[in-house]
Amino acid sequence: MRAKAKTRTSSRLPPLQRRADITAAARSVIAEKGHENISLAEIAQRAGVVEGTLYRFFENKQEMLVSVVADWYKEIIENVASVEDVQGTWNKLRAMVWRALKIIKDNPEVTRFILTKIRPESVYTNTIFYKLNRRYSADISRLCAQAIESGEFREDVSPILLRDMIFGCIEHSTWAYLRGSGDFPIDETADGIANVIYRGMLKEQPAAQETMDGVVERLEKVASDLEKLAKK
Amino acid sequence: MRAKAKTRTSSRLPPLQRRADITAAARSVIAEKGHENISLAEIAQRAGVVEGTLYRFFENKQEMLVSVVADWYKEIIENVASVEDVQGTWNKLRAMVWRALKIIKDNPEVTRFILTKIRPESVYTNTIFYKLNRRYSADISRLCAQAIESGEFREDVSPILLRDMIFGCIEHSTWAYLRGSGDFPIDETADGIANVIYRGMLKEQPAAQETMDGVVERLEKVASDLEKLAKK
Amino acid sequence: MRAKAKTRTSSRLPPLQRRADITAAARSVIAEKGHENISLAEIAQRAGVVEGTLYRFFENKQEMLVSVVADWYKEIIENVASVEDVQGTWNKLRAMVWRALKIIKDNPEVTRFILTKIRPESVYTNTIFYKLNRRYSADISRLCAQAIESGEFREDVSPILLRDMIFGCIEHSTWAYLRGSGDFPIDETADGIANVIYRGMLKEQPAAQETMDGVVERLEKVASDLEKLAKK
Amino acid sequence: MRAKAKTRTSSRLPPLQRRADITAAARSVIAEKGHENISLAEIAQRAGVVEGTLYRFFENKQEMLVSVVADWYKEIIENVASVEDVQGTWNKLRAMVWRALKIIKDNPEVTRFILTKIRPESVYTNTIFYKLNRRYSADISRLCAQAIESGEFREDVSPILLRDMIFGCIEHSTWAYLRGSGDFPIDETADGIANVIYRGMLKEQPAAQETMDGVVERLEKVASDLEKLAKK
DNA sequence: CATGAATGAGTCTTCATTCAT
DNA sequence: CATGAATGAAGACTCATTCAT
Numbered sequence: 001m002r003a004k005a006k007t008r009t010s011s012r013l014p015p016l017q018r019r020a021d022i023t024a025a026a027r028s029v030i031a032e033k034g035h036e037n038i039s040l041a042e043i044a045q046r047a048g049v050v051e052g053t054l055y056r057f058f059e060n061k062q063e064m065l066v067s068v069v070a071d072w073y074k075e076i077i078e079n080v081a082s083v084e085d086v087q088g089t090w091n092k093l094r095a096m097v098w099r100a101l102k103i104i105k106d107n108p109e110v111t112r113f114i115l116t117k118i119r120p121e122s123v124y125t126n127t128i129f130y131k132l133n134r135r136y137s138a139d140i141s142r143l144c145a146q147a148i149e150s151g152e153f154r155e156d157v158s159p160i161l162l163r164d165m166i167f168g169c170i171e172h173s174t175w176a177y178l179r180g181s182g183d184f185p186i187d188e189t190a191d192g193i194a195n196v197i198y199r200g201m202l203k204e205q206p207a208a209q210e211t212m213d214g215v216v217e218r219l220e221k222v223a224s225d226l227e228k229l230a231k232k
Numbered sequence: 233m234r235a236k237a238k239t240r241t242s243s244r245l246p247p248l249q250r251r252a253d254i255t256a257a258a259r260s261v262i263a264e265k266g267h268e269n270i271s272l273a274e275i276a277q278r279a280g281v282v283e284g285t286l287y288r289f290f291e292n293k294q295e296m297l298v299s300v301v302a303d304w305y306k307e308i309i310e311n312v313a314s315v316e317d318v319q320g321t322w323n324k325l326r327a328m329v330w331r332a333l334k335i336i337k338d339n340p341e342v343t344r345f346i347l348t349k350i351r352p353e354s355v356y357t358n359t360i361f362y363k364l365n366r367r368y369s370a371d372i373s374r375l376c377a378q379a380i381e382s383g384e385f386r387e388d389v390s391p392i393l394l395r396d397m398i399f400g401c402i403e404h405s406t407w408a409y410l411r412g413s414g415d416f417p418i419d420e421t422a423d424g425i426a427n428v429i430y431r432g433m434l435k436e437q438p439a440a441q442e443t444m445d446g447v448v449e450r451l452e453k454v455a456s457d458l459e460k461l462a463k464k
Numbered sequence: 465m466r467a468k469a470k471t472r473t474s475s476r477l478p479p480l481q482r483r484a485d486i487t488a489a490a491r492s493v494i495a496e497k498g499h500e501n502i503s504l505a506e507i508a509q510r511a512g513v514v515e516g517t518l519y520r521f522f523e524n525k526q527e528m529l530v531s532v533v534a535d536w537y538k539e540i541i542e543n544v545a546s547v548e549d550v551q552g553t554w555n556k557l558r559a560m561v562w563r564a565l566k567i568i569k570d571n572p573e574v575t576r577f578i579l580t581k582i583r584p585e586s587v588y589t590n591t592i593f594y595k596l597n598r599r600y601s602a603d604i605s606r607l608c609a610q611a612i613e614s615g616e617f618r619e620d621v622s623p624i625l626l627r628d629m630i631f632g633c634i635e636h637s638t639w640a641y642l643r644g645s646g647d648f649p650i651d652e653t654a655d656g657i658a659n660v661i662y663r664g665m666l667k668e669q670p671a672a673q674e675t676m677d678g679v680v681e682r683l684e685k686v687a688s689d690l691e692k693l694a695k696k
Numbered sequence: 697m698r699a700k701a702k703t704r705t706s707s708r709l710p711p712l713q714r715r716a717d718i719t720a721a722a723r724s725v726i727a728e729k730g731h732e733n734i735s736l737a738e739i740a741q742r743a744g745v746v747e748g749t750l751y752r753f754f755e756n757k758q759e760m761l762v763s764v765v766a767d768w769y770k771e772i773i774e775n776v777a778s779v780e781d782v783q784g785t786w787n788k789l790r791a792m793v794w795r796a797l798k799i800i801k802d803n804p805e806v807t808r809f810i811l812t813k814i815r816p817e818s819v820y821t822n823t824i825f826y827k828l829n830r831r832y833s834a835d836i837s838r839l840c841a842q843a844i845e846s847g848e849f850r851e852d853v854s855p856i857l858l859r860d861m862i863f864g865c866i867e868h869s870t871w872a873y874l875r876g877s878g879d880f881p882i883d884e885t886a887d888g889i890a891n892v893i894y895r896g897m898l899k900e901q902p903a904a905q906e907t908m909d910g911v912v913e914r915l916e917k918v919a920s921d922l923e924k925l926a927k928k
Numbered sequence: 929c930a931t932g933a934a935t936g937a938g939t940c941t942t943c944a945t946t947c948a949t
Numbered sequence: 950c951a952t953g954a955a956t957g958a959a960g961a962c963t964c965a966t967t968c969a970t
Binding site for chain 2: 034035112115116119120121122124125156157158161162163164165167168169170171172173175176178179180181189192193195196197198199200201202
C-alpha cells in the first residue's frame with residue numbers, strides 16, 4: 001500500500017460517538033465480506049480512525065467482532081414484534097416461526113456470521129449469543145410445553161426436540177438465501193412448519209371439540225388476513 | 233542455483249501409501265482444527281513430509297482440503313447401511329433419520345467441517361458435497377413424495393420442506409455434540425423426528441374426521457368468498 | 465492471535481526518509497544483482513527494515529522495482545545538459561550522442577537493468593520508460609528530420625532508421641562496459657557516430673557530383689526501363 | 697500437481713537420440729516461454745523423460761540452457777548463405793546486413809534469448825556465443841577494414857565502431873519484432889543501413905572514378921534484381 | 929541407466945498487534 | 950489520547966536438485 005497522502009483527521013470525538021463509528025464500520029465490513037477476509041485496516045478506514053485506535057475500544061480482533069455482532073444481534077431481537085396477543089397454539093406457533101424467518105430475511109449477514117463463526121465454537125454456550133437465542137427460542141419451547149401440559153399436544157416428544165425441529169428447519173430452508181443465491185417464501189415456509197409441527201403433535205383422534213378448535217384458528221387466520229387486506 | 237536436496241528423511245514410499253499418509257494427516261488436522269486455520273505446514277509435518285511434497289498430490293490448499301474431505305465423506309456415506317428392506321413409511325422414515333444421526337455421531341469432525349466450511353460458500357451447490365448430500369437426502373424426499381402420492385400423506389406440504397425439517401432438526405439437535413460439548417440420544421431423537429413428521433403429514437382417520445373436514449372446507453369456502461368480496 | 469510486534473529495531477523515521485532508504489536500498493541491490501534474481505528480503509535488509517515494511521510504500525515487488533527504476537531514470541535524464549545553444553547539425557548531433565554516452569557511462573546499472581529487464585517485455589511500449597526514452601530520443605529524430613527538410617540531408621533514409629542507428633550503436637558500443645568488463649571512449653565514440661551519420665546523410669557537393677548524379681540518374685532510368693520491359 | 701497416472705515410458709534410447717529429444721524439447725520451451733519461467737519439469741515432459749534424466753546430459757539448468765541455445769545458434773549461422781560472390785563494397789555490405797536481419801526474422805526466439813539472457817552476463821566474452829558472433833560479424837569488420845586500406849573508406853572511424861553501428865542498428869530496428877509486437881521491413885532496413893554507412897565512410901570528394909564505382913555497383917544491384925526477376 | 933518422489937531453502941505477500949511520537 | 954509506521958511470524962506456493970529404488 002502506498003504511503004497515505006491525506007491525514008485521517010478525527011480530532012477528538014466523544015468516546016461513545018467514536019465507538020459507534022467503529023461499530024458501524026465493522027458492521028458494514030462484516031455485511032460485505034461475509035465471514036472471511038475481514039481486515040482491521042478496512043474497518044479502521046471506514047470508521048475514519050487508524051488501526052491503533054481500535055484497540056482503545058476492543059481487546060483484539062476476535063473480541064471486537066464478537067462484541068459488534070452481539071450488539072447488532074441484540075438490537076435485532078429486541079425490536080422484534082411481540083406475539084403475545086396472538087391467540088391459539090397454531091397461530092402462535094406460526095407467528096413465532098414467521099418472526100424468526102423475518103429476522104433472517106432482514107439480516108442475512110449477521111445471521112450468516114453467527115451461524116458460521118460463532119455457533120461452531122466450542123465456547124458457544126458461554127457466549128451472549130447463546131443466551132440471546134435461548135430467550136428468543138424460549139417462547140416456542142414454552143408454547144410447546146404449555147400445549148403438552150394442557151393436553152393439546154402429545155407427551156411423547158420433548159419441547160427441546162420440537163424447538164430443534166423448528167429452528168433447524170428454518171435454518172435449512174434459508175441457507176441458499178444466506179449464501180446469497182436464491183430466496184425463500186416466508187409465508188409458505190411458516191405455514192408448512194406450523195402445520196407439520198402442529199398436526200404432528202396434536203393428540204391422535206381429535207374429538208369434535210378439538211377439531212373445531214383447529215377450525216376456529218384457521219378461520220382466525222383468515223380474519224386476520226382480511227384485516228390486513230382492509231388496511232391497504 | 234537452488235537449495236540442495238540433502239538428506240532424505242522420509243524414504244521413498246509407494247505413491248498410494250504416501251498419498252494415504254498425507255490424506256490421513258490432513259484428516260487429523262481437519263478433525264482437530266476444524267474451525268480454526270488449517271496450515272499446510274502442520275499437515276506436512278504430521279504426514280512426515282515437507283510442504284512441497286503436498287503439491288505432488290494436490291494442486292493447492294483449497295483443492296487438497298476439498299478433495300480430502302470429499303473422499304472422506306464419500307467413504308462414509310457409501311458404507312451406510314441400506315434401509316431398503318425396512319417396511320412401512322414410519323419405519324423407513326425412522327430408519328433414515330437414524331442413519332443420518334449415526335453418521336454424525338460417528339463422524340463429528342468431518343460433519344462439522346462440511347457444515348461450517350463448505351456449505352456456507354456461495355459455490356456450495358456446485359460442489360461434490362452438494363451432489364453427495366442430494367443423493368443421500370433423496371431417499372427421504374422420495375419416501376415423502378411416494379407417501380403423498382399414495383394418499384398416505386397430505387398434499388399441503390412440499391417434500392422439500394419436509395426434507396429441510398428433517399435435516400434441519402438433525403443438525404440442530406447435534407450442534408452441541410459437534411461442538412464437542414454434550415451428546416445426543418440417537419434413538420430418542422430419531423423417534424421424535426419420525427413421529428412428528430409422520431403424524432404431521434398423515435391424512436386424518438376417515439371416520440369422524442371426514443365430517444369435520446367437510447365442515448372446515450365449507451367454512452373455508454365462505455372465508456375465501458369474503459376475501460374475494462373484500463378485494464373488490 | 466498473531467505474532468507480537470515486540471522490539472522495534474528501527475526507530476520511527478519521517479516517511480520520506482524511510483521511503484528514501486528503501487529506494488536507495490533497492491537501487492543498490494538492482495545495481496549489484498542486475499540480471500540475477502532480486503529478492504525483497506535483501507532490499508529490506510539493506511534498508512534496515514523488515515520485508516513487510518516495503519509494502520507500506522509499494523504495492524508489490526513488480527511495482528516497486530519499476531517505480532524505483534523509473535524514478536531513478538527520470539532523475540538522470542532530467543539532469544541532462546541541454547544542447548539547445550549548440551549550433552550546426554554536426555555539432556548538435558555530436559552533442560546529443562555524447563550526452564547519451566555520458567548517461568550510460570555515469571549510470572551503467574540502471575541502464576543495464578532497463579535494457580535487460582524492461583525493454584524486452586512485450587508491454588514495454590506502454591511503460592513510462594518508453595515515454596521517457598521517446599522524449600529523450602526525440603531530439604535526435606527531430607534534428608534529422610529538420611536536416612532532411614532543409615535539404616541538408618538526403619531524403620532516402622527515414623529519421624527512424626537514423627535514430628535506431630545512433631542508439632543501436634551507442635548500446636552496442638557500451639555493452640562491454642555495461643557488463644562490467646571494459647570501458648569505452650566517450651569522445652571518440654561520439655565523433656565516430658556523428659561523422660558516419662552526418663556524412664552518410666549529407667547531400668553530396670554540387671560541383672562534380674552533380675554531373676555524376678545526372679549520369680547515374682540516366683543509367684538508372686535505363687535500368688528501370690529494362691525492368692519494366694522484363695516484367696511484360 | 698496430481699500424482700501422474702500414466703508412466704512416462706522411454707525405454708532405453710540411444711544416448712544421442714535422447715539428447716536430441718531433450719534439446720528439441722528445450723528449444724520449444726524456450727521459443728514459447730521466452731526468457732522467463734522456463735521450468736525443467738516442462739522440458740522433461742516434452743522430451744518424454746523425467747527431470748532426473750536431464751542431469752545425465754547437462755550439469756544443471758544454466759548449463760543446459762546455454763548449451764542448447766549455443767547449438768541452436770551454431771546451426772543457424774552455419775546455414776547462412778555465403779556472400780563471397782557478391783561484388784563491390786556497397787553490395788557486400790548490404791548483403792551482410794540483409795543476412796543478419798534475415799537470421800533475426802527467422803529466429804526471433806533464440807535471438808531474444810541470447811540478447812536478454814546471455815549477452816548481459818559478465819562472462820559473455822568467454823562464451824561460445826561471443827566467438828560465434830565474432831566470426832559472424834568479422835566479415836563486416838574485415839570488409840570495412842579492407843575498404844579503409846584500399847582507400848575507398850576514410851580512416852577516421854574504426855571498423856569496430858562501424859561494426860557496432862551496424863549491429864546496433866540492426867538490433868534496435870528489430871526490438872519491436874523480438875518483443876512480439878510489430879514487424880520490420882528487411883529490404884528497406886538493409887538498404888538504409890548500407891547507404892548511411894557506405895556514404896558516411898566514402899572518401900569525401902568522390903573523384904570521377906570513385907563515383908563511377910558507386911554507379912557500377914548500383915547498376916550491378918539492378919542487374920541482380922533483374923536476374924531474380926528473370927528466374928520467376 | 930533411468931526414474932520420479934522427495935527435498936528444502938527460497939519466493940512474495942498479509943495483517944493483527946504494538947508503541948514511540 | 951490518537952497516531953500510523955513498523956513489526957514479525959506466519960501464510961501458501963515454487964522448483965532446481967538429489968538419490969534410493
